[in-house]
């Protein structure tokens with residue numbers, strides 16, 4: 001297969017490119033190499049590389065900033081996805097597009113199914129939902145929703161926590177938002193498995209197994225990182241309420257995703273979030289990048 005990865009320098013794009021099975025060709029283009037808002041450039045890339053699958057990992061992901069930049073978020077998360085879908089249709093490529101748990105309002109108490117009712121409560125969530133609709137207008141487009149993504153690189157909760165835990169005497173983390181963390185490395189394996197199995201178009205969900213709060217995640221990061229020697233001391237991690245940590249964008253209080261149909265379609269098992277966290281921390285340790293963490 002010839003697989004084109006868009007947004008290849010982001011957390012997920014990088015992980016997908018790194019996980020490429022050797023039997024497949026992979027063209028990985030980052031933002032500087034291909035701007036997905038440029039419809040002609042997208043079409044030209046798809047034609048030039050004779051693409052079988054295009055994996056769209058490019059997105060406007062600054063959830064809070066999106067509240068004051070709705071037009072830019074719409075252009076990247078929705079309109080550009082329309083261009084990619086049109087190019088996929090005209091070149092005969094299949095499209096696998098990444099989306100988010102933020103299309104839900106968080107009022108559920110059981111894991112969201114791919115066909116559960118959507119109701120985004122932020123600009124980011126609304127623009128991502130609009131993007132999904134372009135993909136689902138294709139006969140065989142795949143929307144793969146995921147949640148709480150982290151990797152040993154990029155901007156994410158785990159790296160931010162490690163930095164704060166190194167610098168501060170204590171850390172406060174919200175305990176009334178629950179969801180499922182997702183290691184980008186495991187997500188990338190699931191994406192390649194999806195392309196191999198080529199299931200019918202539609203919505204699929206992928207996250208690691210288990211539902212926790214951000215506070216529980218922070219406690220686990222602290223424990224695992226201390227065990228691996230990535231932190232030099234133990235500090236208190238206090239639970240706080242969302243109301244005590246106001247953000248510009250509203251976030252769903254609960255956003256666990258039901259992954260069973262994806263496990264079946266891709267033939268891959270869901271893996272527990274803590275096991276995946278440990279894998280990421282071991283990768284971070286091996287990379288020697290722990291001292292260069294940014295907040």
Ligand SMILES: NC(=O)c1ccc[n+]([C@@H]2O[C@H](COP(=O)([O-])OP(=O)(O)OC[C@H]3O[C@@H](n4cnc5c(N)ncnc54)[C@H](OP(=O)(O)O)[C@@H]3O)[C@@H](O)[C@H]2O)c1
Nearest residue numbers: 007009010011012031035036058059061098100146148149
């Ligand atoms: N991170 C999460 O927790 C999370 C959770 C659920 C779903 N998702 C979804 O997963 C996907 C990947 O997210 P991620 O965590 O990998 O995000 P990320 O690390 O922010 O990567 C997004 C990439 O998209 C690129 N990009 C932005 N605008 C672009 C444009 N116009 N043309 C081409 N590239 C552009 C960015 O490049 P620049 O930085 O150079 O602009 C960045 O490299 C997204 O669809 C996101 O909505 C993420």
